[in-house]
Amino acid sequence: MLSGAAGAVQAGLAQPGLVQHGVGGATDLPIPFFYAVVGATWALTISFAVLALAWRTPRLQGPAPTEPEPPRRPWLAVVGMVLTLWFVGELFLGPDESANGGIGALYVLVWVGLVPLALLAGHVWKDLSPWRTVQWALGRLTGRPDGFVRLPDAWGVWPGVLAVFAFVWLELASPEAGDITTVRTWVALYVGWVVIGGIVAGPRWLDRADPFDLYSSLVAHLSPFVQGRRTHLHNPLRSLPHVPVRPGLVALIATLLGSTAFDSFSASQPWQSRSPSVLADTLVLLLFCVVAALAFQAAARATGGVSRSERGALPGLLAHSLVPIVVGYIFAHYLSYLLERGQGVVFALLRPTGWADDASIAYFLSSRPDLLATLKVGFVVLGHVLAVVAAHDKALEVLPRSHRLTGQLAMLLLMVDYTFTGIYLLLSV
Amino acid sequence: MTPTSSTLTRSTALAAAGALLLVGCGSDDDAEPVVSPAATASAPSAEPTEEAAEGVQVDITIADGAVSPQGERVEVGVGEPVTISVTSDAVDEIHVHSDPDVTIDVEAGGSAEETFTIDTPGQVAVESHELGVTIVQLVVRP
Numbered sequence: 001m002l003s004g005a006a007g008a009v010q011a012g013l014a015q016p017g018l019v020q021h022g023v024g025g026a027t028d029l030p031i032p033f034f035y036a037v038v039g040a041t042w043a044l045t046i047s048f049a050v051l052a053l054a055w056r057t058p059r060l061q062g063p064a065p066t067e068p069e070p071p072r073r074p075w076l077a078v079v080g081m082v083l084t085l086w087f088v089g090e091l092f093l094g095p096d097e098s099a100n101g102g103i104g105a106l107y108v109l110v111w112v113g114l115v116p117l118a119l120l121a122g123h124v125w126k127d128l129s130p131w132r133t134v135q136w137a138l139g140r141l142t143g144r145p146d147g148f149v150r151l152p153d154a155w156g157v158w159p160g161v162l163a164v165f166a167f168v169w170l171e172l173a174s175p176e177a178g179d180i181t182t183v184r185t186w187v188a189l190y191v192g193w194v195v196i197g198g199i200v201a202g203p204r205w206l207d208r209a210d211p212f213d214l215y216s217s218l219v220a221h222l223s224p225f226v227q228g229r230r231t232h233l234h235n236p237l238r239s240l241p242h243v244p245v246r247p248g249l250v251a252l253i254a255t256l257l258g259s260t261a262f263d264s265f266s267a268s269q270p271w272q273s274r275s276p277s278v279l280a281d282t283l284v285l286l287l288f289c290v291v292a293a294l295a296f297q298a299a300a301r302a303t304g305g306v307s308r309s310e311r312g313a314l315p316g317l318l319a320h321s322l323v324p325i326v327v328g329y330i331f332a333h334y335l336s337y338l339l340e341r342g343q344g345v346v347f348a349l350l351r352p353t354g355w356a357d358d359a360s361i362a363y364f365l366s367s368r369p370d371l372l373a374t375l376k377v378g379f380v381v382l383g384h385v386l387a388v389v390a391a392h393d394k395a396l397e398v399l400p401r402s403h404r405l406t407g408q409l410a411m412l413l414l415m416v417d418y419t420f421t422g423i424y425l426l427l428s429v
Numbered sequence: 430m431t432p433t434s435s436t437l438t439r440s441t442a443l444a445a446a447g448a449l450l451l452v453g454c455g456s457d458d459d460a461e462p463v464v465s466p467a468a469t470a471s472a473p474s475a476e477p478t479e480e481a482a483e484g485v486q487v488d489i490t491i492a493d494g495a496v497s498p499q500g501e502r503v504e505v506g507v508g509e510p511v512t513i514s515v516t517s518d519a520v521d522e523i524h525v526h527s528d529p530d531v532t533i534d535v536e537a538g539g540s541a542e543e544t545f546t547i548d549t550p551g552q553v554a555v556e557s558h559e560l561g562v563t564i565v566q567l568v569v570r571p
Contacts (some may be wrong), residue, residue, distance in 0.1 A: 025526055026551035029570065175561070194505030272563040344528075361528060363549045369571060 023104045028286035031373040036427040043384045043419045050388050058397040064242040065228045073127045080128030098178045101348030108345045112338045122226025125216035127386035135198030147202030156247025159209035167211050168259035173281035243320035250315050253322045254293030262288040264425035299414035303407025305400035316399050321391035328383015331424045332376040334364040384419040484510030491517035505567045508546050516540040522558035
């Protein structure tokens with residue numbers, strides 16, 4: 001069972017070697033030019049319509065729900081533990097090759113799958129997280145359920161930013177993202193990071209340093225169905241402003257956005273024809289994230305009529321409005337990857353049962369390129385519109401009256417720029 | 430098929446229109462070589478052979494740790510036969526990341542050839558296992 005199962009499941013997972021996104025297989029066609037133009041035109045038009053015609057007093061702001069979140073649901077903790085044992089068991093005990101289902105489970109099911117999961121079910125990751133269960137159990141053993149030290153507030157989510165960067169580096173810039181030993185090493189380090197950190201600093205560590213948990217909690221604020229981990233149908237633009245403003249929030253969102261853009265960019269013909277070194281890949285990945293962050297910092301601050309400290313607070317106050325752009329672009333970029341590559345991953349994970357030996361991937365989206373292109377552009381434009389509305393409403397609250405419109409202009413242009421860049425990458429790569 | 434001018438115009442137009450972020454981090458990398466894929470894409474084979482008339486022919490040469498071509502786009506139709514010919518001075522495995530995938534083993538100083546079809550639209554990378562680079566990207570259109 002340990003090896004020799006090669007070939008039994010070739011369900012779309014690639015041979016060893018350099019593979020895109022860590023898992024092999026085809027990628028989407030570039031979207032047709034016409035789709036790009038239509039998408040870009042809509043994004044631009046709606047942006048200025050919102051600025052010029054929309055409401056003049058904040059409508060979406062309100063106090064965060066005061067009732068405490070419900071405790072973790074034990075049955076979901078069990079589900080999370082079983083899935084984790086399955087994924088990690090396959091990764092470490094399954095075949096020593098790139099077809100190992102644990103690799104795809106990490107890249108496809110966990111990293112990409114957590115976004116739609118959080119949109120549909122809120123921050124259910126908190127219930128599922130096996131590391132929270134481990135932390136809870138060990139906390140009882142040590143008699144320190146909240147750990148031994150209090151994570152300094154000044155650190156904010158920076159530990160999580162580091163961990164998210166470590167993940168996107170693994171996926172996009174490490175020399176062998178699809179190599180079984182590489183992924184096993186990364187996962188072992190990750191487990192050490194969350195378990196030891198959880199013992200030392202308690203659940204706060206998992207809130208702020210577990211990359212998947214943190215990412216899920218961010219996206220969950222955009223869920224229309226769940227708020228504060230309670231089922232509650234609502235306008236997601238009302239829950240979005242409740243993303244906690246902590247040091248590192250802008251960096252976190254910029255890392256998610258910049259890395260997705262880098263994923264497109266690094267698959268472009270000019271970059272592929274160059275054989276960049278690992279260092280060059282790493283630096284350019286970092287550059288994408290830093291440029292996204294600095295541009296946002298600058299645009300958020302570009303208003304008149306505020307004091308120095310008020311200006312410094314603006315990027316954090318507006319950061320939540322970028323989340324829809326991130327989510328829209330993630331869907332555009334990874335939808336077919338999740339739905340089609342994800343089938344291959346599930347087949348590989350089912351290998352020990354033999355249930356999926358004859359299964360083959362249904363390429364519903366890839367075989368309909370026009371539908372796929374429409375969806376991709378649609379997600380980007382929808383994310384953009386939600387972002388512009390969220391930023392507009394927040395700006396009305398936090399900007400001085402006389403600068404309410406002019407103070408939004410730089411942010412609006414930046415969002416248009418992010419979106420055009422996203423559409424350009426979908427068009428040209 | 431003359432993708433050269435249209436691809437160039439589109440890319441430049443859109444780049445100029447809005448991709449300020451990219452301009453910030455190296456538009457030279459991005460804009461300049463856009464010409465080359467299109468220019469070579471429709472004619473990957475230097476000498477049109479009889480087989481080439483039946484489908485798409487891709488000739489790959491691996492020598493001194495470098496591969497030619499590298500990173501080029503090759504337009505392919507769904508179901509159209511693709512023939513990949515490899516000549517190499519070192520042992521290598523060429524992976525075609527289609528489903529099902531195709532592997533072409535080549536010996537040092539040898540050559541190998543494989544013909545296959547791809548049934549799903551998308552972009553399929555053809556990669557060298559030893560060099561870890563994308564040799565060509567097959568752009569498979571319906």
